Amino acid sequence: MSRAATRYAKAILQKANENNTEAVVFGDMQSVYKTIEDSRELRAVLQSPVIKANDKKDALLKIFSKQSEATHALINILVANKRAPLLSNVAKSYIDIYNDQQGVKKATVITAVPLSPEMETKVLAKVTELTGSKKVTLNSEIDPEIIGGFILRMGDTQYNASIANQLGNLKREFSKSI
Incomplete structure (x- = not known):
């Protein structure tokens, strides 16, 4: 895992802890990780320098429309910081950190x-x-x-x-x- 992915994961976990939604976000992160890992096309879209950031954000928000506000906020932050390709790694880091905490x-x-x-x-x-x-x-x-x-x-x-x-x-x- 990259250090950046770990930092984002820790930040979202801290925010989820403050809102008592860490278990909900854990479920979201499992879904996000599995979805991205199972879709070569989605990984290609996230990695592509040709696809506009707003298009990536719109696609991710549509794909993960049923996830929590925290997950939507993470997607917005990653896209705004030009870190959308990290989403899968952030989800994996969150899962690992959460499991370790539990x-x-x-x-x-x-x-x-x-x-x-x-x-x-x-x-x-x-x-x-x-x-x-x-x-x-x-x-x-x-x-x-x-x-x-x-x-x-x-x-x-x-x-x-x-x-x-x-x-x-x-x-x-x-x-x-x-």
Whole structure:
């Protein structure tokens, strides 16, 4: 994240805290981030130096018309400061800062196949046990390259219980003994 995006995120969070709307803005920021990340065309519009600032502002305000006044104010400020391309990063920074404030821990689990609901419950229980936090969000990714098992990431910690990793370890052991 850029420092500018973090500064904007902190400013909007401070304003939301003053108005007791931080949870509402959190929902807005999740929607904004997902919308921009899912739309290559929208990212291109925001990055384009050819499209006028007012056109960008109008488009964003139409797209995010159901969001709160705080989100509309953020869009207006970013466009006025010629920082519209930062909107996605500001939203992501806000989400991260808000989660950190709320004590929410983020974990990513990578599996070869989609997690079953039972497995997801077990992984969440393990993350809760390891972090000591009852508030955990679990992001699930699929990577067939790991063959089986899973990789669990929480902050700087990674627990690799994938079959690909175990095969790699065996290969290293065999090559040492030869």
